[in-house]
Amino acid sequence: MAAERKTKLSKNVLRMKFMQRGLDSETKKQLEEEEKKIISEEHWYLDLPELKEKESFIIEEQSFLLCEDLLYGRMSFRGFNPEVEKLMLQMNAKNKAEEVEEETVELDVSDEEMARRYETLVGTIGKKFAKKRDRANYEEDENGDLKPIKTKKMFLKPQD
């Protein structure tokens, strides 16, 4: 009686991690299979024939905006509503300008101007990265430019 009961541990107990060390390979496989079965049964799917939709080269679009070049719907003439008039120019110009702008990317700041600007910034930015102790060494000269001044620290003999 006692021996029989020993072999009939429940499956749930056998599935526990610490029980798996002592199991032989056959029961291990059996358990694994059962587990797989449970998972696949839980995993439900639609019982439908596979959809075989080819990639379509026709795109549906129900808007006229794409078809015709329509203007913006708010308008004002001869200064009746200056706000709308400004907006109207802006909105209607947008459609046309987009294509043009892409071609001519204008630089707001030329390279030379940029270089000149950054030249004066060298000191300022240098100060930012300097340590606190060194910061005192940056002094403003009469132009407002910052220049590092090297002063060697040394012992000053007190006068007596």
Next chain:
Amino acid sequence: MAEAAAVVAESLAGYRARAARAVLEQVVLPGEELLLPEQEDGEGPGGAGERPLRLNAGARSRRRVVCGPGLRRCGDRLLVTKCGRLRHKEPGSGNDGGVYWVDSQQKRYVPVKGDHVIGIVTAKSGDIFKVDVGGSEPASLSYLAFEGATKRNRPNVQVGDLIYGQFVVANKDMEPEMVCIDSCGRANGMGVIGQDGLLFKVTLGLIRRLLASDCEILQEVGKLYPLEIVFGMNGRIWVKAKTIQQTLILANILEACEHMTADQRKQIFSRLAES
């Protein structure tokens, strides 16, 4: 519904499939099937015989075609759902077959995503306004969909106000939804349209004609009086001029433009300019 349409189309298709290129600018009828340039070679009735043999017919890749309003895709076929003239826009770049659509004459508006329309606020219920846009169902408009609106700072919108807005949701299964801001959160002219003025309805075709970028009517109208005008793609036009008389004249002219030739129009404009 879709199946029924397909069946009808199929029975017609037997003897009616015409090449889209052949019927450009011609009248097409609902239920007709159109063949795209790519499909013409093999399937077109008698197409192969008339056409000179192409050397690189196989090498040609299929191009993406957009079918606009009045057309509908059914599998690989292109069906007509409205009657009107078939129009085509040439493609902009490489792998693009252009746009086909039907220029139809109709009064009934069906909301389309992205359209700018004029709506009338019919109800205020909690967080949303109900807006009548002339479609089968009133559109909803959130009170947060205005420029600068927050939970605390509600927009001042009353029942009966006119709204110029844009559809963000519009399909056959859902309630259409409007907003009065663009994707950046700016109004860009959308929102409540000012006081006074006159709202009237015209056909959808006329609205598109007036909004076309080369429209002479608007340029002529603009020379008459100082005026403000708003066009909704749902067929509504709102006009306002300095006096009620001028507003009425403008409304009558725009309504009459539907059935006037260019000469008749010029006559009327010259007569108005004199008076």
